[in-house]
Every structure is written in C-alpha cells, then in structure tokens.
Amino acid sequence: MVFQYVIAAVMLVLISGLWRLQVVGAQNYREMAEANRIRKVPILAPRGKILDREGRLIVDNYPSVSCFLVRDQGHDIAADLPLIARGLHMTVDQIQEILKRYRTAPKFQPVPLKQDITPDEQGFIEAHLDELPELETIDEERRLYPNDGFAAHLIGYVGEVSEEMLDDPQYAAYEPGDVVGRSGVEESYDAMLRGVDGSRDVIVDSHGREVGVLGTEPAKPGKDLRLTIDLDIQRAAENALGDRNGAVVALDPHTGEILALVSRPVFDPNKFSVKIGREDWNRLVTDPNHPLLDKAIQAQLAPGSTFKIIMSVAGLQEGIAENLRVDCQGGATFYGHFFACDRRHGMVDIHNAIPLSCDTYYYTLAQKLGIETIAKYAHELGIGEKTGVDLPGEVSGTMPSEEWKLRNFHEKWYAGETISVGIGQGAVAATPIQLARALGGIASGGVLKRPHVVFPGELPAYYRQAVQDSYPGSGDVTVPIDASNWEIITEGMASTTEAGGTAFAAHLDGIDFAGKTGTAQVVSHSAGMDKISSSVAQRPNAWFVGMAPRRNPDIVVAVLWQHGGWGNVSAPIAASVIEAYVDKQRRLHHNLVADTSKPVKDVMTKPVEIGAVWSKPPASEAPRGSPVPALAAIDAGHFRLKPEGE
Template identity: 70%
Template sequence: MELNPQTELALGKAEKLPLGKLHAAQYLVAAILVILSIGLWRLEVVSADNFRAMAEANRIRKVPVMAPRGRLFDREGRLLVDNYPSVSCYLLREQVKDLSADLPKIASGLHLTVEQIEAALKRFQLSPKYQPIPLKQDITPDEQAFIEAHRNELPELETLEEQRRVYPRDGFAAHLIGYVGEISEEDLNKEKYAFYQPGDVVGKSGVEATYDALLRGVDGSRDVIVNSHGKEIGHLGETMAKPGQDLKLTIDLDLQIAAEKAIEGKNGAIVAMDPHTGEILALASRPTFDPNQFSVRLSKSYWNEILTNPEHPLLNKAIQAQLAPGSTFKIIMSVAGLQEGVAQLMHVPCNHGATFYGHYFSCDRNHGMVTIDNAIPYSCDTFYYTLANRLGIDTIARYATSVGIGQKTGIDLPDEVSGTMPSTAWKLKTQHEKWYAGETISVGIGQGAVTATPIQLARALSGIASGGVLRRPHVVFPDEVPPDQLEAIHETFPGSGEKTIPLSTENWQIITDAMYNVTSSPIGTAYAARLEGIDFAGKTGTADIVGGREKNSKNKNTIPNAWFVGMTPRRNPDIVVAVLWEHGYWGNNSARLASGIIDTFVEKQRKRANNIRIAAVAPAPVTAAADSEDAAPKTSGADRPTNPLLRSLAARIMESCWLRLHWMHNL
C-alpha cells in the first residue's frame, strides 16, 4: 500500500524527538563519560601508589623473628639455663575467610582437639586479623611434615622457628630460677604487661619473672613473598631480633649442688648467703617441680598433679614458709636482753621448766643454774621464759623488728612474705583484743604468734654476727642491671633493706662466742654437727606445732620442725646457712645439713687460697739468656736479683704472714 506524500510527512514529524530532549540526552552521556574518565584517572594516576602498596601487601607477609631469652649463669660463669631451637605452629586468619571447615583436619594433623583450636581462636578474637595465633608450641617432626604436605589445602598454617627454655633436670634450683609461660589474659590487664601481646612468653616466677624485661629481648621480623596459596617464594628483608641480656646470678653452683643434695627427700628449704654483701650463694626448696614442663604449653595432667599435691611444690619455702622459728629466735632475745642490760645480770635456776601466771612452761632438761653464757649452748627454755617476762612483748618486738622479723627482706624474688612479729599494737589491730602477759612467755622461745621465713632468719642472725650490719639479700649482681631498672626492682620488692642496728662490741662477742659453743662444746645442742678445724657457729631450733612433740607419731604433722642457722667464722662471717626441715624433729638434724654446706664452702675457699699462694710464690722460669754472664749488665744493691735460697725464704715468710692474717680475720 502506498502512502501519499502528505501522509509520509505527518508520520516523520511524529517519530522525530524534540530538540530539547535530544540535547539533554547528549549532555547526560557526556557527563557520564566525564565521570568515568575522572574515576579512571584517579585509579590509574592518583591512587596508583596506594593500590600498588595494597597489591604488594597481598603478596608480602611479615613473619615475626622471636628473640632468644638471655641465658643464666652462676657467679663463676657456669651455664645454668640455656635455650634450644624449636618449631611452633601458627594460624594465619588472613589466608581464609572461613576456618570452621578446616578445623577437624588441622586438629587431627597437630594432635589437638577442635575444642582446643576454638579456644585459641576465642582468645584472639579481639586482636588484629594480621596477628598470627599460636596453635601449638614445640611441634614434632611428623607435625611439621603434615603442615608442609598440606600447604595448598591449609594455607592458614605456618611454622615459626623459636628458641625455647631448657632448665636443669629434676627441679634443680627451680624456685630460684623460676619458669616461663604464655602470658595469661589476667596478666594482659596489668600495667606491667601493657606492651605485651597474647601469645607472648613471659617469666612467671623466680629470676625469670623479676628480670623478664632484661631477659626477653626485642623481637624482629622478616618480610617474605608468598603466592596465592600462602607459600613462601621469596625474601625481601629482615629486622634482626635483639637477644635478651644474659645474667650472672650470685649463686655458687657447687654450694647449690650441696644444698640440693642436703634437702633432697625432705620438705623444707636451705638458704646460703654472704653477709658482707647480701649475695645469695644457694637457695633450695622442697618439694620441687620441673620448670621444663612450663616452658611449652603446660599439660593439664601435670598441672593437676601440682595443684593437688598437699606439699605445695610451687611454694618457695625459702621466702614463703611462715613458721615459728623456735629456739633460733633466742639469739634475737639475747640481743634484746643484753642491750637492755638485763640478760647479763640474770642467774636462772632451771628445773625442767617454771611457772608463769599460773601456767607451767616446760624445758627439755634440768640445766641447773643458767646464765647468758651457757643459755644459748644449752638452749634453755626456762632462761628465755624468764627473760621474755622481764623484757615484755613490746621491747622484744622492737628488737626483733629491727633485725627484720615480721618484715620482708626485699630479696629480688616474687611473692616474698613478711612473717609475723606480735606486739600489743599488732594484736589490737588484727584481733581487736588486748595482749596478755602470759602470751609473752612462749614468744621468748620463738613460739606463740611469732613466725619467720628462712631468708629472714638467715639475714637476722648473720646481721647480728656481723656486729649489727644487715644487708639486702639479692640473687642477681646489681652491676648486671641498669640503674633505672635496679631502682624499679627495689621499689617493686620493698623490704627492710640495708640497715645497721646498735650492738655493743661486748654483747656481740658474748653472743657469737655462745653460738660457737653450740657446735663446738659438748653442752651445745649441735655438737654432733661440729666441724674440726673450722670456726663454725650457729643456733638450733626445735619448733613445736599443734598436736605436741611426737617423734614416732604416725601423723607426721605433729612432729616438730627442725631449724638451724649456722655461719663461719663466728664473727663477721663469710657465709651463713639457714635450714628449715619441716617435721625434722630436733634442730641438730638440720645442723648436720648445714655443716655439709659450710664444709663445702670452706674447702673451696682453702683450695682457692692455696692456688693463689702457689701462683704468687712460683719462681720465674730460668731462660738461657739469664744463665749467661753477658746477657745483661751486672747490677748492685736493690737491683741485684736474689738467689733461689733467698727467694724461697721470702716466700715462706710471706705465706706465714698470710696465714696469720687469715687466722686473725677469722677470729
């Protein structure tokens, strides 16, 4: 059908867009093109560096390089604690979006449970996604092989080489050294651990805890190139880790071995200290534990074994056992009595005890007439009952407090306890009751409410034997620690510190001579522990506990605790040893343990002194040139070399003088 020209013209006008709409469409298309061009320009030019960096980040992984902890040595440089190479498994959350599907396979390959992995994920749920989660420490070779074999399937698993602690076997010096472990959520909330992260290994007790900031070092990192499966294919750079600082402890390995052997199989503690400096020469506590069990993830079975042990193996009894000191307290009573001008005037008849305030207080023996000179060797309770009654509790407390009883010593080990020194004010504050005079009688022999720790007694009695000079005990040489950190440690572990108490020379001699008679005189309570040729002094203590003194009782908890504090020489001692043997009965049993350590110390000192003398007097080697008359011009007078006979005579005179000076020093 053909249309006439007029009809075609009408239809063309109907189909043609209005000019305004056409222009609007053109402008819209142009605007869209401009926007797209601007966006493309921003992507390709302006943000090119940012996106390039993001792309690099997708293929570059920052792997931490763990700093090895500083090693620990004894005072002579002998290694005590070291590190060993170990491999740990970490989980990388950035590699996969959903971990739940892989958990059963991961658990099977690493010999874990799904619940253990889920617990680890929960612990780190608030930490950044880029932070690796430690799944298992010290993995076995077959577990490493599992990870390598499943790299493509499980790209979220990564291994990391670390240095792990290795401690002496059988719990040797465990309470002194301490142990390390993974930081807990509770610790992370403390100010001390503000810069620590979940999964960090920190010191938990002992030296490891006190000096953690020095020992842990600074971790480094390694930038590696990885493919889409997380496999390492290249290496870009590394920030080296800074190892922790090595520390030299004050302990003497030989004395520590002697102390460990002496206390083995018993419950209690031994402390050996240098009274001149406060350096701890040995510290042992029993029962002990294996710190190697704590250096990796602690097993539930071992932890339950520790917790359910009624002897509390984690308790450092050298600084935490608060027990009645028994008759070792009589030395402090003697100081109080002599300084107050009371004890030297006392002549007390002992007939197996005496009555005070209507109550009979017994004594082990009938000592007859007792004075201050024989009261200490006899360890006569009747004498000290009488002395306590004359002095009164507040005078006793004043002198006991002055030597550190009832106060922390400030030793640089965590969780030291203060013990108790009762007084009228103490009882009113703690029990809201008045002090009765009859209570003072038991305090006079180190019983009643008074309690002390082995480190307190070692420091107190060695301070008295040193003329009243008390040093702050420590287990790390102060020059090993930066001054600011040393000051912080002193603030962290407050105590009675360095101090001097008034003690007259006459009273000092009376007390130290009496302590010498404890071990050297047949009337002394520790005569069986005497050491021939050694100026060995000390004081025993048999501390009764609730239930009475029953040596052969089936219930060992009724058997008294055996104390001894001994030293050599008797005045200005070079070493003091405090022994607590729980339920060891008589104090002379502990005296035998202490005598072995004293003997080890003296023998070592004698060998060292002998070697020094031999080196000092050894004749110079004769050379060929010295034999020739033409080797050197002849000299006269003081410049002329002495002949061998004169040199030998001079050496004998020097040795004789040295021995005399040493003997006078020991006196």
C-alpha cells in the same frame, strides 16, 4: 553477514567472560587478590642465658619449631579444623578455645597454635601446604632448665602471658602468645632476659606461599644474667636437703649475696617452657606439700629457738640478760600457767643459755623484757619485715605486739602470751631468709645487708632502682650491738656446735662453725614431743642457722626441715653446706699460692682471728686487671683473704 555473526559471537564470549569474572566470581577473586599481599612474619628473640657467679651456665635455650595459624588467607578455616587437629595431635575443641582467646586480635596477627612441634607434625604441615595454607611454622629458641628441678624455685619458669596479666599496666607492651617470666629470677628480671622480637616482611601468593622478601628487622636477644649463686654451693645444698620437705638459704652476710637457695619439694620448670598440661598443673596445685611455694622466702613458720639469739640481743642490750641467772627444773610457772622446758638444766646464765637452748631462761627473760621491747629489737633485725630480696612473692612473716593484736584481732595483749614469744613460738612467724639475714647480721656486729641474687653493680642504675622499688624491704640496716654483748652471743653460738651444745652432732673439725638450733612445735608441747617418731604431721619443724666463722662470718646457712623433729637434725644439713664452702675456699687458696704467675703479697704472720675462714671478694667488686688481694692471716689451716691495704 558472516563477519557480523562472528563479531556478535565474540562479543557474547567477552560479555559472558566479564560477567563470570566481575559478577559471578567477584568475591572469590577479590579474596584471592587480597591474599596476594605482604605478610609480617615474627622473628622471636631468644631469652638471655642465666649463669652462676663464675659464669657457668645454669639456664640455656634450645632450637624449637612452633606452629601458627594465619587467619587472613581468605580461606574457610573452620572446615579445616578436623584435619589440623589430627595432624597436630590436638582436639578441635582445643583449637577452637585458642581461636576464642584471639578473637579480638588483628587478623594479620598469627595465632600460636602449638609450640615445640615434633618432626612428624612438621612433616604434616609441609605435606599439606596447598590444602592448609593457613598453617605456618616459626623457628624459635625455647628455655632449657636443669634436670630434676635443680634450683627451680630460684630460677623460676616462663609461660605464655595470661589474659589477667595483659590487663595489668605492667604488661602493656606484651601481646597474646608472648612468653614471660612467671616466677623466680625469670620473673623479676624478665625485662632484661626477654629481648626484642624482630620480623620479616614477605610477599605471599594466593596460596600463602612465600614468593619474596621485602625486608628483615633482626631480633635483639635478651641479655645474659649472672647470678650471685655458686653452683658448687647450690649443689651441696640440694644434696644436703635431699627429699626433705623444707628449704635451705646460704648467703654472704658481708654483701647479702645469696650463694644457694633450695626449696622442697621441687617442680620441673621444663614442663612450663612449652605449655604445662592440665593434669600436671592440677597435680602441682593440689599437692599438700605445695611444690610451687618457694619456702626459702614464702614459708612463714614459728622460728623456735633460733629466735633466742634475737632475745639474747634484746636482753643484753637492755642490761637484763648479763646478770640474769635462772634455776631450770624442767620449766617454770608464769601467770598461773606452767611452761615446760625439754629437760632440767640447773642453774643457767646467758653464757650457757644459748648452747643449752634453755626454754626456762628465755621464758624468764621474755617476762622481764615485755612484748614491746622484744618486738622493737625483732623488727630492727628484720623479723616481721620483708628483706627486699630481688625475687617475687616474698612474705613478711609476723612479729606480734600489743598494737598488732589490737589491729588484727581487736583484743588486748595478755602478759602470758609474751612467755611463748620468748622461745620463738606463739604468733611469731619468720621465713628462712629472714633468719639467715638476722642471725648473720648479729654475728656481723649488727650489720644486716639486703639479700640479692643478681649483682647490683652489673645492673644499669635505673634498673637497679626499679628492682628495689619493685621488691621493697628493710634493706641495709645497722643495729647497734655492744662489742662485749656481741662476743657473748657469738661465743654462745660457737658452743652450740661443741660438746654439750644442742648441735654437737654437726661439729666440724678444723672449722670455726657456730649456730643455733630451733624446734618449733606445731601442736602443744607435750603432744609434739611425744609424737616425734609416730605422727609426721605433728612433729615439730626443725630449724638451724649456722655460720663460719663465728664472728664476721663469710657464710651463713639457714635450714628449715618441716616436721623434721628436733632442731639438731637440721644442723648436719647446714654443716654439709658450710663444709663444701670452706673446702672450696681452701682449694682456691691452694691454687692461688701454687700459681706463681699471679701477684700474691707476702703472708702476714699476725693472725686476724682464730679459726677465720678464707673468702674472696665478689667478682663485681674486683676490677679487671687488679692485683689479687693479699692473704692477711693463716691460722690452724683456716684463711681469710683481705683486700690490699686492709
């Protein structure tokens, strides 16, 4: 009987235990068992670095720690939100908003809760591992941009992929929380810079603690990207423009390589590399000066008198301007309306119309050419057309014509409207990069190159084609310009920076510096001129496009100073950039000659061109181990470096 009672008691204990395990605690133990599983921990790939043309670092990465929330722990996350919020210096609403964004994502996918957490926040997570098993930390490398917004518009910034972007087939490979380039080079070359994330398959226990590793798939870092930008020229352009509202573009018209690109006002891309705050974002988007706008490629404004160079090409090529002489008495009447000039220039022809920037001459030339002829040459030279620069957001500007006005306004074109177009006013609108390419191309004998910030030869063929397809434009074109006409125009631009020219204040001794000023009114002629010094908002936009040397230039610089006043105030900005460029080339030449270990050919005695500026071929075109090209000319301290055999 005793044994029977003992057996019965044991059976009762076993039955009650089984009941407790399999019935009463079934759900709890099921969740604990499910939590003992394999978890895939992401290893985030670092983005490729961005370098200048000489391999100097522009954009780097720095080590960072981010906090993720794992939702497949069988744990009541909602109850932990107040504690998590306090420890991570967030609000419960912020966390709930993040969780709402990821409500459709798989449960095993970690949710990025906070990026770039501080040491005290890391300490909080370590101290609460048992209480908050849903919190995980992941090491990653985050973008580190130059201080003070240096080259911000050119470089761009990165940010978390948005819901709108995820709906775009272009971003089909991205997941919520992924970091993607959002502007500038970061956006246009995101696929190269991004890399491929890896992962670790780890075994975790019921508390979410890692107890083993099954395998690791390493991340593949993004590729480094070498730009055509020269840090020395970029720095000179940044300093020259200062805090002025506007833009500077410097490029090599032989190749289309952009040497510097500046836009003002700037923003700090480092604020985007984590996650920009709402207050900072609102400040940027409500600023009337539009700091997020890349004015080098997106500011569509009347080009003013810089357009007279295009008018000169049209007038000379059509056989009208060469023999046209106009008596400027401060303006002239066309179609019953008086069009003013800024002063009385007397008798003007094509040879002094450019350096004097005589409006009356170009009013008359415009009347004789007509809008269709003007539009034809302007379009050929890229006005009203995207250049195809490999940066996102480029705009096309406007070149009016009879067809344009009929299509957009359902009205006929009136002859009187052509007069204003002749001096780059009216409906004409251009960007700084368009003017740099157009005037640099004219000075190069009509050869216009597609501007670019990355060496095409360093891109795979398929990627190079993809870039061209993604950023269409007029590309490489040749506009026929007679040699005699080319000389007249380039001589006129050279005289602009000499005594009597509109940009004489920017004259550079010892440098063959040419260009064209432009004063583009934002109100009527009389009101704009009267309020140069009183109302900033009504001051004209000050343009200048300069180059060195005057023919076949090695560098062309376009400057826009919004509401700067007269165009001549922008000329010294361009002069500073060109002077920095020439000084650097002279230093490089001096070092080249001083280093006798390098194979340098004998210097030829026959000059190629008076005042030519020395330039070296792009690194992308110089094969490794090739001999240093020979100096082809020396004249008055200016040098031109030509490849061997030319």
